Amino acid sequence: GNSVTQMEGPVTLSEEAFLTINCTYTATGYPSLFWYVQYPGEGLQLLLKATKADDKGSNKGFEATYRKETTSFHLEKGSVQVSDSAVYFCALLGPSNKLVFGAGTILRVKS
Amino acid sequence: NAGVMQNPRHLVRRRGQEARLRCSPMKGHSHVYWYRQLPEEGLKFMVYLQKENIIDESGMPKERFSAEFPKEGPSILRIQQVVRGDSAAYFCASSLKGDEQYFGPGTRLTVT
Numbered sequence: 497g498n499s500v501t502q503m504e505g506p507v508t509l510s511e512e513a514f515l516t517i518n519c520t521y522t523a524t525g526y527p528s529l530f531w532y533v534q535y536p537g538e539g540l541q542l543l544l545k546a547t548k549a550d551d552k553g554s555n556k557g558f559e560a561t562y563r564k565e566t567t568s569f570h571l572e573k574g575s576v577q578v579s580d581s582a583v584y585f586c587a588l589l590g591p592s593n594k595l596v597f598g599a600g601t602i603l604r605v606k607s
Numbered sequence: 608n609a610g611v612m613q614n615p616r617h618l619v620r621r622r623g624q625e626a627r628l629r630c631s632p633m634k635g636h637s638h639v640y641w642y643r644q645l646p647e648e649g650l651k652f653m654v655y656l657q658k659e660n661i662i663d664e665s666g667m668p669k670e671r672f673s674a675e676f677p678k679e680g681p682s683i684l685r686i687q688q689v690v691r692g693d694s695a696a697y698f699c700a701s702s703l704k705g706d707e708q709y710f711g712p713g714t715r716l717t718v719t
Binding site: 528530532538539540541542545585589592593594595596597598599600 | 611613638640642648649650651652655662663665666698700702705706707708709710711712713
């Protein structure tokens with residue numbers, strides 16, 4: 497079946513450090529892939545998406561590239577800020593439009 | 608354009624009571640989804656609805672849980688005879704065509 501695996505957190509970085517959060521997936525075919533961000537006490541916000549192989553999604557300095565060969569969709573940001581501290585979820589869109597989420601990765605950015 | 612709205616934001620129920628969670632999708636969206644986030648667990652799909660139809664309820668517990676999305680009004684997730692294990696954050700999402708899903712702020716249910 498469909499599944500998503502994310503690197504375990506928490507990830508703790510200093511401000512302006514480079515961020516990578518790994519995400520790999522298992523799926524039939526080539527599903528659309530997403531990154532969502534959840535700030536404390538809030539719902540999920542769509543951060544970026546990619547719908548086909550080699551697509552790059554980007555938003556607010558975050559990027560992720562749909563890699564069919566490695567079944568990966570790693571999230572990157574060149575310079576993180578304290579305000580980026582949140583939980584990040586990788587997800588794929590499965591049959592019947594169900595989103596299948598990874599377990600989430602907590603990011604903590606220190607000033 | 609207002610986002611997905613959910614109410615109440617926080618709900619406390621005693622064991623055995625009923626919980627009703629409401630979700631108003633984004634304007635123009637006719638696809639609604641419910642997800643549950645249990646403590647220390649990720650988000651799990653529960654049910655997918657379009658107006659007056661349940662499309663996929665494969666993630667719903669077989670008993671005590673039901674969902675509807677009537678022609679008029681919000682989508683409702685109903686939990687009868689709540690138990691402590693139902694304590695969780697319940698998120699509603701909506702989409703225009705079944706692609707990008709936009710989430711509401713969630714309802715945090717606490718069963719005492």
